[in-house]
Amino acid sequence: MANPIEFNLFAPYNEGVTLIGSFSDWQEIPMQKGEDGYFRTTVDLADGVYQYKFRVQSKSWFFEPNQWVDVTDPYATDVDGKSSEENGIVRIKDGERIVDTYVWQNDAHPLPADHELVIYELHVADFSGGEPDRYVRGQYKHVIEKLDYLCELGINAIELMPVKEYPGDYSWGYNPRFFFAAESSYGTTEELKRLIDECHGRGIRIILDGIYNHSESSCPLTQIDHDYWYHHDPKDPELNWGPEFNYQHYDEHLETYPARRFIGDAVRYWVGEYHWMEFAMMQLDKSAILIS
Numbered sequence: 001m002a003n004p005i006e007f008n009l010f011a012p013y014n015e016g017v018t019l020i021g022s023f024s025d026w027q028e029i030p031m032q033k034g035e036d037g038y039f040r041t042t043v044d045l046a047d048g049v050y051q052y053k054f055r056v057q058s059k060s061w062f063f064e065p066n067q068w069v070d071v072t073d074p075y076a077t078d079v080d081g082k083s084s085e086e087n088g089i090v091r092i093k094d095g096e097r098i099v100d101t102y103v104w105q106n107d108a109h110p111l112p113a114d115h116e117l118v119i120y121e122l123h124v125a126d127f128s129g130g131e132p133d134r135y136v137r138g139q140y141k142h143v144i145e146k147l148d149y150l151c152e153l154g155i156n157a158i159e160l161m162p163v164k165e166y167p168g169d170y171s172w173g174y175n176p177r178f179f180f181a182a183e184s185s186y187g188t189t190e191e192l193k194r195l196i197d198e199c200h201g202r203g204i205r206i207i208l209d210g211i212y213n214h215s216e217s218s219c220p221l222t223q224i225d226h227d228y229w230y231h232h233d234p235k236d237p238e239l240n241w242g243p244e245f246n247y248q249h250y251d252e253h254l255e256t257y258p259a260r261r262f263i264g265d266a267v268r269y270w271v272g273e274y275h276w277m278e279f280a281m282m283q284l285d286k287s288a289i290l291i292s
Contacts, residue, residue, distance in 0.1 A: 002044035003095030009054050009073065011224050012037025012254060015066055019043070021052030021087075028055060037254055047094065051080060051087035060226040072178065074220040074262070077269075079165050081184035086177075099273055102193040106201035107275060117157040117205065120150060124163065124186045125170060140187040140195040151202055158199060159207040163192065167216060173209070175216040175242060179266040196274055208276055212263045214242040221262070229259050 007019050009031070017039040018028040024043075031039040031054075039054075054073060057066040072079060076088030077099050091098050128142030150158070162173025165181040173183070182192050196206050215221065221229040222243055229249075234240035245259040270276055 001095075002046045003092070004042045005045045005090070005092060005097065006040060006042050007031070007052065007054075007073075008038045008040045009056070009224075010038050010258075011056060012251070013225060013228065014039075014057050014059055016057040016068075018055045019052065020055055020070070021050055023050050023052070045092050047092050049089060049091050051089055053085075053087055056224055058223060058225070059228070060223060061232075062226070063223075069223050071220045071223045074178075074224075075180050075265070076178060077180050077273075078189060079178050079181045079184065081165055081169075081181075100188065100190045100193070102190040102197075104193070104197055104275060106197050109200050109203065111200065111203060111205050112156045118155050119157040119159050119207065120153075120155040121159045121161065123161045123172065124183075138186070140191040144195055144198050147198060147202055147204065150204070156203060157205040157207060160209065162209045162211050164211070167218065174211055176211050177216040177219050179215070179219075179262070180269055193274060196276070200275075206276060208270065210267070212245065212266070214240075214244045216242050219243070229262070 009017050011017055011033075017031045017033070019031055019041050020026050020028055021043075023045055029041055029043065031041040033039045052073070054071050056069055056071050058069045058071075059066075063069060072086050073088040076090075078089040078091070080087045080089060091100070093101070122143070124140060124143055125138035128146060129138045162176060163183045163186060164173065164176040165178040165183050166173055166175050167177055169185040182189050186192070199206050215230075219242075226232075226243070227246075228251075229245060230243040231246045234244055245263065247257065247259050249259060250257050
């Protein structure tokens with residue numbers, strides 16, 4: 001049975017947007033823009049897994065005026081990171097969008113207070129890695145195998161280096177391209193949730209490096225309307241790690257700070273979907289801020 005599923009893209013000053021996806025054999029589906037700046041369309045989809053993208057008339061200065069560009073959904077919660085196309089992935093179950101079907105087990109487990117924390121900063125691939133020519137390691141599930149070792153060391157909090165989807169299969173994570181998708185080379189969203197759940201079951205708190213002052217240069221927002229979201233030029237070229245979000249830009253017509261809203265949505269998503277107990281907001285020129 002198929003159910004109506006809405007697809008939308010916030011692109012208030014772009015002339016046109018269409019939807020393409022596996023459900024339409026990658027043929028364009030028209031989208032209509034509302035007064036709130038969102039392009040929307042509804043597609044009848046049966047339960048299953050689908051890939052999709054938006055085709056956008058870009059306003060970014062490095063394209064030709066109104067050039068049509070295929071763009072991954074900035075709000076995609078999963079991305080086909082193994083494909084050069086980087087299509088967004090949408091899962092439908094019981095007629096609704098879902099991220100996965102993971103069932104949390106340890107939400108009620110007591111966790112240490114802030115003043116008790118012994119924090120271990122951890123890069124998923126390096127910490128859990130082995131000999132790559134013999135077997136594949138470096139994933140969320142391999143970190144779980146070493147949690148008891150961390151407990152023996154007296155560790156009661158893990159600060160994960162950034163796990164948002166970045167280009168390629170290996171990075172420190174400070175080049176985030178997709179702010180709602182977990183890094184697929186480390187495993188599935190369910191495996192990341194199981195890692196968090198297993199940590200909580202052992203009394204280990206989880207902290208996540210956020211990285212919200214900049215993005216990787218091919219983040220979808222740069223392709224849609226670069227200067228709506230970012231500073232046109234880096235504030236400090238010598239310490240430029242990528243396009244810098246312009247948190248001062250206020251859209252008077254829509255009465256919103258677009259960059260602030262996007263990042264606020266991302267933080268709320270990660271805290272809610274992944275049951276984070278805290279969040280480290282990392283900036284290049286400041287210390288981590290712990291939000292409990």
